[in-house]
Amino acid sequence: MIKKILVLLLAAAVFGCGQKKSGESGEPEVSRKRNVPNAVYGDAMVESLLGDATGLIYNITSDSASHDVAGKIYNGLVKYDQNLTITGDLADWWEVLDDGKTIIFHLNQDVRWHDGKPFTAEDVEFTYKFMIDDKTPTSYDADFRLVSKLEVIDKYTVKVSYDEPYAPALISWGMPMLPKHLLQGQDVKKSPLLRRPVGTGPYKFLEWKAGDSITLVANDDYFLGRPYLDRYIFRIIPDTATTFLELLNGAVDIMSLTPLQWSKQTDSNPRFKQQYDKHKYLASSYEYVGYNLRKPMFQDKRVRQALSYATPKQDIIKGIRFGMGVEATGPFKPGTIWYNPDVKKYDYNIEQAKKLLAEAGYKDTNGDGIVEKDGKPLKFELITNQGNSVRTSTAEVLQKSWEKVGVKVEIRVLEWATFINEYINKQKFDAVMLGWNITNDPDLYDVWHSANCGGQKLNFICYKNAEFDKLLIEGRKEFDTEKRKEYYFKAQEILAEEQPYTFLYVPDALVAVNKRFHEVQPAPAGIGYNQEDWWVDKDKQKYSFQK
Numbered sequence: 001m002i003k004k005i006l007v008l009l010l011a012a013a014v015f016g017c018g019q020k021k022s023g024e025s026g027e028p029e030v031s032r033k034r035n036v037p038n039a040v041y042g043d044a045m046v047e048s049l050l051g052d053a054t055g056l057i058y059n060i061t062s063d064s065a066s067h068d069v070a071g072k073i074y075n076g077l078v079k080y081d082q083n084l085t086i087t088g089d090l091a092d093w094w095e096v097l098d099d100g101k102t103i104i105f106h107l108n109q110d111v112r113w114h115d116g117k118p119f120t121a122e123d124v125e126f127t128y129k130f131m132i133d134d135k136t137p138t139s140y141d142a143d144f145r146l147v148s149k150l151e152v153i154d155k156y157t158v159k160v161s162y163d164e165p166y167a168p169a170l171i172s173w174g175m176p177m178l179p180k181h182l183l184q185g186q187d188v189k190k191s192p193l194l195r196r197p198v199g200t201g202p203y204k205f206l207e208w209k210a211g212d213s214i215t216l217v218a219n220d221d222y223f224l225g226r227p228y229l230d231r232y233i234f235r236i237i238p239d240t241a242t243t244f245l246e247l248l249n250g251a252v253d254i255m256s257l258t259p260l261q262w263s264k265q266t267d268s269n270p271r272f273k274q275q276y277d278k279h280k281y282l283a284s285s286y287e288y289v290g291y292n293l294r295k296p297m298f299q300d301k302r303v304r305q306a307l308s309y310a311t312p313k314q315d316i317i318k319g320i321r322f323g324m325g326v327e328a329t330g331p332f333k334p335g336t337i338w339y340n341p342d343v344k345k346y347d348y349n350i351e352q353a354k355k356l357l358a359e360a361g362y363k364d365t366n367g368d369g370i371v372e373k374d375g376k377p378l379k380f381e382l383i384t385n386q387g388n389s390v391r392t393s394t395a396e397v398l399q400k401s402w403e404k405v406g407v408k409v410e411i412r413v414l415e416w417a418t419f420i421n422e423y424i425n426k427q428k429f430d431a432v433m434l435g436w437n438i439t440n441d442p443d444l445y446d447v448w449h450s451a452n453c454g455g456q457k458l459n460f461i462c463y464k465n466a467e468f469d470k471l472l473i474e475g476r477k478e479f480d481t482e483k484r485k486e487y488y489f490k491a492q493e494i495l496a497e498e499q500p501y502t503f504l505y506v507p508d509a510l511v512a513v514n515k516r517f518h519e520v521q522p523a524p525a526g527i528g529y530n531q532e533d534w535w536v537d538k539d540k541q542k543y544s545f546q547k
Contacts, residue, residue, distance in 0.1 A: 009064045009285055009435035034225025036519060036533050041218075043541035044231035045517070045534070046253045048243045050387035051416025052211050052236045056197040058176040059131065060138045060188060062458060063420050064437070069214050069234055072531075073114075074176030074199035077105050077124065082523035082530065084440055086171055090119065090200065100165045100479060105173070107156040111223045113179050114204045121152040126180035128160075136188060139458045142445050143172035146476075167479050168441045202227045202532045211236055217545075228535035230545050238387040238415065247512060248272060250542070257510040258389055259321040266512070276512045277520070279527055282335075283509040284438040286328040287391070288501040289382070289398070290461045291431050297378060298431075302360040304499040308346035309353040310405045311398060311502050320393045321507060328503035330492040331436065331444060337481065338442040340489040343496035353405045364406050371406035379408030380430035385419045391433050394504065425456045432461075438506075442488050445472050448495075463500040516540040 049068065055061045058070035077091035088094070091105040111119040130136055131144040146169075149161040162169060179198055183191060197205050202224070203216035216232040235252065237243045244261050246252040248271050257266070262280070266272045289307075291298040298304060313327045332339040362371035362378050370377040382398065384391045392413060399409045409431075414423060423429050436447065446458045449472050453462035468491055475487035495501075511527060513520050519533045536542075 009437060034227075034532065036228070036535065039228050039518070039533070039535040040538055041226070041228050041230065041535070042538065042544065043229055043516075043536040044233055044543040044545075045229050045531070046233045046235060046251065048237045048246070048252045048255045049234050050236075050238055050240070050243075051385065051419075053208075053214060053234075054417055054420055055194045056205070056208075056214075057178070057188065057191065057193055059127075059140060059178065060136065062139050063416070065236075065416065069216070070176070070197060070199075071201075072203040072216055072232055073197050073201045073205060074178075075111075075201050076174035076176055077107075078170060078174050080171075080174075080440060080525060080529070082521075082525045084524050086174075089174070090177055091173070094170070096170065098161075100167075100169065101162045103160045103170060103173070104153070105158045105160070107158070108223055109156050111200050112221055113181075113200055114198045114219065115179075115182075117179065117181055119177065119200050120155050121158045122155075123177050123180045124158045125150055125152050126184060127175070127178045130178055130183065130188075131175070137456055139446060139452065139456065140175065142449075142452070143168065143175070165477050165479055167476055167484065168443045171441055203232050206231070222532075224532070227532040231543070240387060240389055247276070250275060250514075253514040253517070255512055257512050259324050259510065260389075262324065262510040263322045272512075275514055277515055279511045279513065279520075279522055280324070280508050281522065281526070282326070282333065283507050284333055284440075284526075285435050286331065286333075286438060286506045287394070287433070287435045287504040288328070289431055289433050289504065290501050292427065292429055293462045293464075293500060294427065295380070295430055297376075297380060300360045301498050302356040303362070303378070304502070305346070306353040306356040306360070306405060307402060307407065308499050308502045309349045309356065310402050310407070311346070311504070312348045312401055313346075313504060314348065316394050316397055317505050320390055320397070321505065324508040324510065325505040328505050330495050330503055331438065331447070332442065332488070332492065333438050333506055337485060338488050340492040343492050345496075346499070346502075350404055357405060357407075362406070369403070369406060370408045377408060378406065379410070381410045381412055382431045382433060383412045383414060383419065383423060383429050384433040385416050386413050387416070390507075395433055424460055427455050427460055427462070442484070443472075443476055444488070444491065445476060448472060448491075461500055463498075465494060465498065468494045516542075 049065045051065050053066040053069050054063055055066055056070045058074050075089045077089060078086050079089040081087045090108055090111060092108045093106050095104045107121060113119060128144055128150050131141050146162055146166050147160055148163045151159040153159055182198055195208060202219055202222045204219050206217045207215045214234040218227045218230050220226050240258050243252060243255050247255055291304055317325050326334055329343050357371055361373045364371050370379060382395055384395055395411045399411055402409055446452055448459060448463060450464040450469050452459040471487045471491045475484055478484040516536045517534045519530060520527055523529060
């Protein structure tokens with residue numbers, strides 16, 4: 001599992017993570033080769049995606065479809081294990097020195113790129129320079145700009161130095177490494193690797209049929225041992241109802257169920273019960289409505305607070321999610337150490353919403369039911385992505401509820417790639433309904449710091465607050481968990497007061513997996529952390545392939 005970084009979610013994530021442990025250190029491992037008792041090779045996993053990937057160079061995309069695919073092709077130097085402890089990946093082991101300001105990575109010497117070239121320290125150096133190059137269109141450069149010096153000690157040793165302590169430093173090197181010999185001197189926006197990636201990971205790219213499927217094939221030379229499944233196939237099915245039918249027909253092996261499917265369409269369905277197991281746990285993600293703060297109508301926090309008061313979160317959770325989820329009050333997962341349970345809450349209160357709008361100068365002066373200010377009615381467009389019926393239903397609930405306080409909302413549903421590339425990345429929206437995953441490290445810099453306001457940045461709503469920025473910076477420098485918690489607790493109080501997002505809910509992950517796969521073992525990291533170990537009995541294998 002590559003480092004979990006913040007990505008825009010098409011839907012509730014199939015695979016989630018929990019909380020990061022601190023005090024990491026690396027030791028050489030005797031053997032990490034795959035060795036699952038009784039496992040046999042063969043067969044394939046077919047997973048559904050609601051939208052197509054936007055590109056397959058992990059480091060420059062920020063949507064879940066792209067990361068789901070690319071995450072099986074690349075490796076970072078480190079990763080999280082099933083218990084969310086940082087462990088080695090391309091780095092065999094490491095040393096943390098100088099009060100955390102120096103990390104020396106000792107690389108695995110048995111790694112080759114998918115084209116057969118050896119992976120070396122020069123690839124690490126290239127990836128670092130790639131990430132801090134102003135020409136690189138990435139949202140994840142901030143971690144690497146804090147590096148004061150990177151030295152290649154020898155072919156398999158890299159020394160990284162920081163001027164100041166940086167708490168997420170080690171896990172930041174979970175960012176996938178990129179092949180120097182294929183990307184150096186190239187314009188990454190025109191690179192063939194966007195469509196035909198070359199990594200070091202357990203699966204190699206085989207085929208991409210735009211809008212239809214992406215097929216990966218097991219890497220026979222994978223340094224951690226070949227995966228047992230011959231292929232991993234992502235089918236793009238832009239509708240959850242159709243995906244469920246494909247699941248029942250056996251044409252899809254794993255999917256994230258909707259609450260309706262989980263509650264009403266599975267337990268009493270013999271076809272489902274015969275073929276699939278269900279796994280439910282609180283996801284490491286949250287859903288929200290984000291307001292484009294460059295728009296004048298959203299610049300008064302009382303308007304945003306009013307919309308939050310007029311949002312019936314509990315009704316949405318009960319009515320649309322059948323109770324499967326909990327109310328979100330900020331960007332952290334309830335029950336984890338970073339979650340502040342005492343922030344300002346916005347219980348459903350229409351009268352309070354009307355009062356705040358009036359205080360902000362909005363009144364219905366012409367009797368048409370819509371409040372105005374300076375002659376301009378308070379109306380806007382709420383956009384979300386196609387194929388996610390929960391988001392569409394939630395948008396409709398919000399539309400009706402906000403209408404009660406005199407706010408007119410038009411809903412627009414867009415195909416995923418268009419939604420991301422033409423609207424989010426270009427900041428062409430009023431308000432957006434989306435989801436973020438919740439990372440194991442609490443660092444909020446990429447999504448919330450004002451330096452990341454802009455097109456193709458993760459702070460695409462352009463939230464800016466100097467005190468909040470300072471808290472994020474201080475939080476990154478602090479290694480003491482309790483002291484660090486103070487920064488993020490205060491940051492959550494500010495977000496709760498200012499409501500740049502209306503935080504909706506943290507959903508339950510509702511995952512269906514075909515029973516024929518062995519080694520599906522839920523853990524704090526979710527169920528996908530060991531997918532290379534999943535295997536199928538020979539007599540139950542559905543697919544066979546010629547090499």
